[in-house]
Amino acid sequence: MSTKTRYMNVRKQVDEACEQAGRSPQDVLLLAVSKTVDCDEVALAIEGGATAFGENRPDELLRKQAAFPDKSWHFIGNIQSRRIPDIVSAADLIHSVSKAEHLPKIDKAAAKLGKIQPVLIEVNVSGEESKSGLRPEEVLEVIKDAAGLGSVRIQGLMTMAPRADQEAIERSFGGLAKLRDSLQEQLDEEDIDVTLSDISMGMTEDWPQAIELGTTMVRVGRAIFDSSFE
Numbered sequence: 001m002s003t004k005t006r007y008m009n010v011r012k013q014v015d016e017a018c019e020q021a022g023r024s025p026q027d028v029l030l031l032a033v034s035k036t037v038d039c040d041e042v043a044l045a046i047e048g049g050a051t052a053f054g055e056n057r058p059d060e061l062l063r064k065q066a067a068f069p070d071k072s073w074h075f076i077g078n079i080q081s082r083r084i085p086d087i088v089s090a091a092d093l094i095h096s097v098s099k100a101e102h103l104p105k106i107d108k109a110a111a112k113l114g115k116i117q118p119v120l121i122e123v124n125v126s127g128e129e130s131k132s133g134l135r136p137e138e139v140l141e142v143i144k145d146a147a148g149l150g151s152v153r154i155q156g157l158m159t160m161a162p163r164a165d166q167e168a169i170e171r172s173f174g175g176l177a178k179l180r181d182s183l184q185e186q187l188d189e190e191d192i193d194v195t196l197s198d199i200s201m202g203m204t205e206d207w208p209q210a211i212e213l214g215t216t217m218v219r220v221g222r223a224i225f226d227s228s229f230e
Helices: 003-020 039-047 058-067 081-090 102-113 136-146 166-189 207-212
Strands: 029-033 052-055 072-075 093-097 117-122 152-158 198-200 217-220
Touching (some): 039 058, 052 058, 058 072, 058 081, 072 081, 093 102, 102 117, 102 152, 166 207, 198 217, 207 217
Parallel strands (some): 052 072, 072 093, 117 152, 152 198
16 A cells, blocks of 8 residues: 555545544644655655645755645654754744743744744643643743744644553543633633634544544654555
C-alpha cells in the first residue's frame, strides 16, 4: 500500500468518525505529520489529497515548506527560542507554545515579517512530568497577556494524551475541551478579543477519541507514512 492510499484511507476513517460523532468532516483537519519522511513521500500524500503537514524540526519545516509552498505547514515540535524566527517564517500555525516567554519572541519575529502568526497554547492536561505545556490554571493569564501582542493570534489549545488506558486518554482530551469552553467563556465575560476556535489533539493511536471529544485537528504520522500500517 502506498502513502497515497494510506492517506486516503485515514481521511476516510476520519470522515466516518466525524459522522458517527454527529460532526461534519469539514470541521476536522487531518494534519499529515511528515517529520520522518522526505519530500517524495510528501508528494505522494499530496496525490492522495493531503493539504496540511506537520513538522517538529525547524530545518525540515523550512526545507519542505520551500519545496511545497502552496501547502499548509504547521510546527508541532519543541520550540527553541533561537529558532523562533525560522519557525515563524515558514509556519502557518504553531501548535506547541508551551512557555509564556515564547509569545513576545514570536510576536517580534512575526512583526519583522509583516505577518500575524497564529498559535496554539500547549497544555499539560494529564499532569505528566514528562510532557511539556502549561498547567491548565496558567493558561488564562497567558492568553490575556498575549492578547495585547500585535503580531500573534491565539487560535486555540493543544495537548498530548498519556499513552495509557482508554479512560486516561478520554480524561485528557475531555479535559482540554472543557478547558477551552471555560476559557472562552471567561474571555468573553472580560471582553477580551480572543477566539479559541481550534483544538489540536489526537495522533495515530488515539485520534478517534479526540474526534468524539471535539478536536478540530488530528496529527497523524505513522498511519500515513509507515508501511507497517497496512
